[in-house]
Amino acid sequence: MTSVTREPHRALPRIAGNLFAVPNLNLRSITVNYQMNRLIGSLALLLAFCGVTYGQAQTPATVDGAGEMKPMALLTISGYDELKEDINFLGSLAGQPQLAAQFEPFIMGFVQGLNKTQPLGVVLQTDGMNFAGAICLPIADFATFLKNLKAFGIDSSDAGEGITQISANGQTLFGKQGNGWAFLSMMPQMLENLPADPAKIFSNLSEEYDLGVRANIQNIPEAYRQMLIQNVKAGMDAGMRPMQDESDEQFETRKAMATAQVEQIERMIKEIDEVTVGLSVDNKQQRTFLDIAYTAVAGSKLSQQLAEMADTKTNFAGFFQPNAAGMLMLASKMQESDIAQMQQMFGAFRKQVETAIDKQSDLPSDEAKETAKSAANDFMDAMLATLTAGTMDGGAVLNLTPESLSFVAGGFIGDPAKVESGLKKLAELGKDDPKMPAIKWNAASHDGVNFHTLSVPTPDEEEPRQLFGETVEMAVGIGKQSVYFSLGRDCIATAKKIIEESAANPGKAVAPMEMSLSIGQILKTVATFEPDDETLQMVSAALENETSGRDHVRIVAQPIDNGVRSRFEIEEGVMRAIGVAAKAQQMQAAGAPR
Structure with missing residues (x-):
């Protein structure tokens, strides 16, 4: 048996893992662009907001003399006619173009007299002191509506002053008729x-x-916003206790990081104006999308920062390949507050990485551990230099067919020399191990980018050999302000092409973040390796023959007026594939031939 001390290469994956899986580090806040951080904060804020307003609804204020009623929260559902069209569109993807008809008798029996063209929803309002809120149904004949409810065991009685009390199973609502x-x-x-x-x-x-929710954060009375901030702070204080085996220094660092995060939440509560979440089935453009958006208070620091995102550009346009099997583009500026927070986090990050390396039993000596620490610190120096520069610019592309796979990722790096230095130190760890593949330094160059290559034998299995060939080729390209990683067939040639296309389109306007996956290309490759899976074959064929490339799942973050919107979109082909798969599974369960 080969001893641990003779296999330092086994420690390398763990060292790399420590760089990306260290506890207490929000890696997303380092690697994902600015608006996605704010998006996460907005979601948390929305949930907290709902809790505050619901609690107030239980004990509404009744103070007179307040100002104009303003909406704090809205929930809307499209009119019945629109929903019916969307349901039928979804049904058509699974061969049921009249799907809505199956539900219509029950729905219309319950809400007979509903104006089918009008939306319905929930509104919660305040004038700063008093609260008002209700479910709003477009029904002109309230008496007939109440009469129809009796068929469902729901009783009603006159509560006076035009108010009706509605009761069922011990639960009570109150209702009244308005103008339509x-x-x-x-x-x-x-x-x-x-x-x-x-x-x-x-x-x-x-x-x-079709379904939309909007929270108007600044319309929440100041007292309740302050209450929310205090609750967040109290929650942090309650959970801020030293953990087992945590040093005083580590605890203080973690406490400082938590304090910075609470300050960020407080700032969001003060500076976010509206948060919107919306779901739509778009039968006209044959897609479904979910939006999460927020806007900033006019004149706020957040508003100024968002304005800087309105015109994002990239110097790595070669990665923008929306028809590839997979694509990711990032292009944004980090703000000073974010940079300061990341610098603070890196202090704890370094210590945690070093502690993890000290515990690595695969490293043969203290000298090897010091080399590993030095390599890790080089990589972190490169990351920190990138963050300090305040630029997030780069991308990744996956090209995939049943015969070939290639992947390239790269972008702006503040100190590429540190990446190269770290790689050489990792190579030094395994230089005496015959199982460690040799790195070819400066194997190729292109437009100021020097490539270092590595080849490892492909596993002796049909699928990976079909995709990669006899060996898996990898390359790392080091430029003056860029780093590239490429893997797969013709990996250097693929990276060179991206470098050329980027150089030909400097400053290309792009969304701050865009990611896409071609489900058809991915499933076609998988289906090639699974010829006996009939469901997979049916879905793959449907995507290839019936959707004309409209088979993408996309996430796009885009600037809007004084805000940012992130959209998760599913194209028609993906929805059709889901319908085909569901139908195939139903037929299989019923024992029918497919």
Whole structure:
């Protein structure tokens, strides 16, 4: 048996893993662009907001003399006619173009008299002191609506002053008739000061989304926003205790990082104006998408930072290949506050990496561990230099066919020489190990980028050999302000092409973040290796023959007026593939031939 001390190459993957899996490090905040960090904060804020407003709804204020009622939260659902078209579109993808008809008798029996062209929803409003909120249904004949509810075991009675009490299974709602609308709420006081025509405040959401939610953060009374901030701080203080085997220095570092995160949340509560989440089935453009967006308070620091994102450009346009099997583009500027926070985090990051290396039993000596630490510090120096420069610019591309796989990633690096230095130190660790593949330094160059290559034998299996050949070729390219990693057939040639296309299109306008996957290309390759999987074959064939390349899943972050919107989109081909797969599974379960 080969001893551990003779196999330092086994430690290399673990060392690399330590760089990307160290506890207490939010790697996303380092590698993902600015607006995605803010997006995560907005989601957390929205959830906290819902908790605050729901608690207030239980004990509504009744103070007189306040100002104009403003919406704190809206939830909208498209009109029935629009929803029916979307349901039928989804059904058509699975061979059921009249799917909505299966549900219509029950739905219309429950909400008979519903205006099918109008949206419905929920509104929660405040004037700073008093609260109002209700479910808003476009029903002109409230009496007939209440009568129809009896068939479902729901009783109603007159509560006076135009209010109706509605009861079922021990639960109670209160309702009243408006001008073409029926309003339902948990308390009769909540039915006061509601909008006369909810369609007017619903329209911005309902015209774009089948289901939309919007929170107007700055319309939440100041006292409740401060309460939310205090609750966040109290939660941090309650959880900030030293962990087992954690040194005082590590605890203080972790505490400082948590404090910085709480300060960021507090800033978001003060500077985010609106948060919107919307889901739409777009039967006209044959796609489905989910949007998460936020806008900033005018004149705020956040607003100024978002304005800088309105015109993002990349110097790595060669990675922008939306028709590839997979693509990722990042192009944004980091703000000073983010850079300062990342620099603070890196202090803890380095110590955790060094501690993890000290525990590596695969490294044969203290000298080897010091070399590994030095290599890790070089890589972290390169990352920190990139963050300090405030530029996130680069991408990745996956090209895939049943006969070939190639992957290239790269982008701006603040100190590429540190990457090269780290690689050479890792190579030094394994120089005496015959199992360690030899690196060919300066094997090729192109436009100022020097490539170092490595070849490893491909596993003796049909699938990887078909994709990679006899060996898996890898290359790392080091430029003046860039680093590239390439893997697969013709890896250097593929990287060179991306470098050339980038040089030919400097400053190309792109979204701050865009990622896409071609499900058809991926499944076609997988299906080649699984010829006996009938469901997989059916889905792959449907994607190739029926969707004309509309088989992508995309995530795109784009600037909007004084804000950012991130959209998760599924094209028609993917939805059709899901329908084909579901139908095939149903037939298989029923024992029918496919």
